[in-house]
Amino acid sequence: MTVSLVPALTAHGVVSRQDLPIPLVYLLVGSVAALLVSFLALVVLWREPRLDWMHAGRPLPPRVQRVLDSPALRAGLRALGLLVTAYIAVAALFGPDDDSNPTPGVVYVLFWVGVPLLSMLLGPVWRLLNPIRTIDTAVTRATGTDAEAAAWPLPHRVGHWPAALMLLAFAWMELAAPDNTSQLVLCLFFGTYLAVNLLAALAFGSRWFSRGDGFEVYSTLLGHLSCLGRRGDGQLVLRNPLAGVAGTPAVPGLSGVVCVLLGSTAYDSLGGSTWWVNVVQSGPLPATLTRTLGLVTMVALVGLLFLNACLLAGWRADLPSARLVEEFAHTLIPIVAGYVVAHYWSLLVLNGQKTISQLSDPFATGANLLGTAHLVVNPTLADPNVVSVLQVTAIVVGHVVAVVLAHDRALRLLPRRQAMAGQIPLLVLMVAFTVGGLTLLFAA
Amino acid sequence: MTTASRPVAGPLPPVLLSPGARSSGWDAPRTARAAVGALALALGLVLGLAACGGTGSTGTAASPGSPAPTGSSMTAGSGGASGAPPSTGQPPATATFTGVGVAVQVAGGKVVPPTHRVDVPIGQRVRLQVVSDVADEVHVHGYDLKQDVAPGAPATVEFVADQPGLFEVELEAAKLQLVQLEVH
Numbered sequence: 356m357t358v359s360l361v362p363a364l365t366a367h368g369v370v371s372r373q374d375l376p377i378p379l380v381y382l383l384v385g386s387v388a389a390l391l392v393s394f395l396a397l398v399v400l401w402r403e404p405r406l407d408w409m410h411a412g413r414p415l416p417p418r419v420q421r422v423l424d425s426p427a428l429r430a431g432l433r434a435l436g437l438l439v440t441a442y443i444a445v446a447a448l449f450g451p452d453d454d455s456n457p458t459p460g461v462v463y464v465l466f467w468v469g470v471p472l473l474s475m476l477l478g479p480v481w482r483l484l485n486p487i488r489t490i491d492t493a494v495t496r497a498t499g500t501d502a503e504a505a506a507w508p509l510p511h512r513v514g515h516w517p518a519a520l521m522l523l524a525f526a527w528m529e530l531a532a533p534d535n536t537s538q539l540v541l542c543l544f545f546g547t548y549l550a551v552n553l554l555a556a557l558a559f560g561s562r563w564f565s566r567g568d569g570f571e572v573y574s575t576l577l578g579h580l581s582c583l584g585r586r587g588d589g590q591l592v593l594r595n596p597l598a599g600v601a602g603t604p605a606v607p608g609l610s611g612v613v614c615v616l617l618g619s620t621a622y623d624s625l626g627g628s629t630w631w632v633n634v635v636q637s638g639p640l641p642a643t644l645t646r647t648l649g650l651v652t653m654v655a656l657v658g659l660l661f662l663n664a665c666l667l668a669g670w671r672a673d674l675p676s677a678r679l680v681e682e683f684a685h686t687l688i689p690i691v692a693g694y695v696v697a698h699y700w701s702l703l704v705l706n707g708q709k710t711i712s713q714l715s716d717p718f719a720t721g722a723n724l725l726g727t728a729h730l731v732v733n734p735t736l737a738d739p740n741v742v743s744v745l746q747v748t749a750i751v752v753g754h755v756v757a758v759v760l761a762h763d764r765a766l767r768l769l770p771r772r773q774a775m776a777g778q779i780p781l782l783v784l785m786v787a788f789t790v791g792g793l794t795l796l797f798a799a
Numbered sequence: 800m801t802t803a804s805r806p807v808a809g810p811l812p813p814v815l816l817s818p819g820a821r822s823s824g825w826d827a828p829r830t831a832r833a834a835v836g837a838l839a840l841a842l843g844l845v846l847g848l849a850a851c852g853g854t855g856s857t858g859t860a861a862s863p864g865s866p867a868p869t870g871s872s873m874t875a876g877s878g879g880a881s882g883a884p885p886s887t888g889q890p891p892a893t894a895t896f897t898g899v900g901v902a903v904q905v906a907g908g909k910v911v912p913p914t915h916r917v918d919v920p921i922g923q924r925v926r927l928q929v930v931s932d933v934a935d936e937v938h939v940h941g942y943d944l945k946q947d948v949a950p951g952a953p954a955t956v957e958f959v960a961d962q963p964g965l966f967e968v969e970l971e972a973a974k975l976q977l978v979q980l981e982v983h
Contacts, residue, residue, distance in 0.1 A: 627965070632976045637913065
């Protein structure tokens with residue numbers, strides 16, 4: 356389904372079940388056992404809610420904090436984001452529309468996979484680089500208005516829903532649209548994306564970006580997994596990533612964002628299977644429509660399973676169901692992160708290097724603008740054995756962390772006598788996602 | 800976007816964290832110990848199973864979906880078992896060819912045999928023979944090999960599979976995936 360993506364390799368990369376160190380069934384049994392044992396250990400050892408982002412963490416030395424928060428560094432990052440975007444835009448608009456153009460690799464590999472991975476390590480990096488934010492600042496400054504000021508208030512209930520829609524639109528372009536690597540499609544998508552977000556930011560103020568800008572929301576959510584974070588009192592701290600994720604604001608639509616991310620990755624796995632390829636190629640419907648239905652079905656399936664688990668978890672608690680869903684939505688963030696690593700690692704390593712080398716010669720003229728043109732792809736980090744161990748670890752750790760987060764939130768949210776029983780539907784969900792995810796990754 | 804399809808009744812309060820809750824950063828040893836313990840336990844279990852199962856034969860699990868390359872994959876030793884000969888113009892697999900042969904026919908937008916996965920031991924030669932009813936281009940992704948194919952005349956792509964991975968072979972303009980090569 357990667358179509359003629361740069362991806363030389365199908366999206367799930369170089370690893371297949373033959374590279375697994377153990378038969379898939381053993382792996383599934385082991386992973387499920389890991390979840391169950393973790394749950395039992397939590398029930399026995401973790402009896403009070405403990406995750407508290409407000410107070411968690413050890414502050415960085417004041418000098419380091421001053422440097423990280425310095426206006427010069429922030430301005431430098433903004434300039435960098437704008438510069439790189441402009442460079443890519445020129446390549447996209449004026450470069451040749453063929454395999455030599457770096458744009459698809461930049462979009463689908465360095466940006467779509469690289470930025471989330473970087474966010475997991477360093478925090479919400481896209482917030483600092485986001486070129487649309489910078490343009491918004493420039494426009495409001497030029498017109499003498501305040502970037503923060505809003506012509507209209509952004510209703511709270513809108514929340515992250517626009518971000519979920521934008522991410523779904525991107526996933527659709529990547530996984531279902533015809534010609535997903537053509538410059539026309541990419542320019543149309545990002546042109547529209549820029550226009551929508553800029554207008555929304557001018558209308559609702561710059562807080563729009565942290566609510567509605569899909570890519571920024573994605574980066575910020577995965578950024579909560581970083582050890583580097585900001586505490587309630589504003590200090591930059593090194594902290595337990597669990598506390599960081601537990602501090603994710605339960606905004607309406609958070610569930611939508613995580614379900615779009617999970618469902619689309621699951622669809623990408625499915626799309627690599629020859630079974631699905633044949634359904635698309637010989638089914639009665641046009642290929643694009645079949646793929647669209649597949650993508651939407653996967654996202655809906657993930658969403659319904661999650662909704663169901665949350666409603667069961669809190670069915671005797673006196674909480675509105677919409678609130679319940681958003682309160683538990685952050686537990687899926689480590690699972691999303693696990694799948695990003697598991698699913699796209701080899702793509703990032705192999706095609707990332709290829710893209711970096713292509714970036715030096717955006718017009719296919721033999722130029723070496725960045726000095727990377729002669730970079731030869733080094734496959735060491737994508738060795739099949741390394742990758743399969745990394746994949747299994749990422750998925751299992753992601754789900755175990757999710758169980759821990761669900762446990763802590765249940766203790767905080769549900770009446771004490773329901774807190775344990777209430778987690779069982781969520782535990783069943785995590786088990787189902789683990790089994791489904793590993794099976795799709797290694798058997799599809 | 801399909802989750803929480805129930806409309807939000809009103810503004811949701813931001814997540815409320817009880818102020819009395821204990822700090823849980825690295826400086827809260829109990830939390831860290833419990834979390835690390837749970838993770839270590841979990842990983843240990845999986846890796847332990849991995850160690851036990853490591854000696855078992857791989858590939859026995861999850862056989863559904865395994866290639867079973869009927870009629871399309873052949874080695875010269877097995878005597879050219881190309882199930883449905885795509886066309887008369889197809890050169891027979893010569894006796895000197897050792898490696899994995901894959902024959903695919905495309906007619907009316909349909910791929911015969913249906914898209915499947917072919918196992919290729921790393922280092923083997925691969926010979927792809929494609930017959931199409933319209934002019935197009937065969938593209939082996941990853942190896943980035945391209946070969947024009949004229950209507951009715953078989954096109955042959957031959958190469959040594961020296962990179963591991965899962966590679967798609969596509970008929971470029973028709974956007975049809977012909978076969979997946981699993982090199983390992």
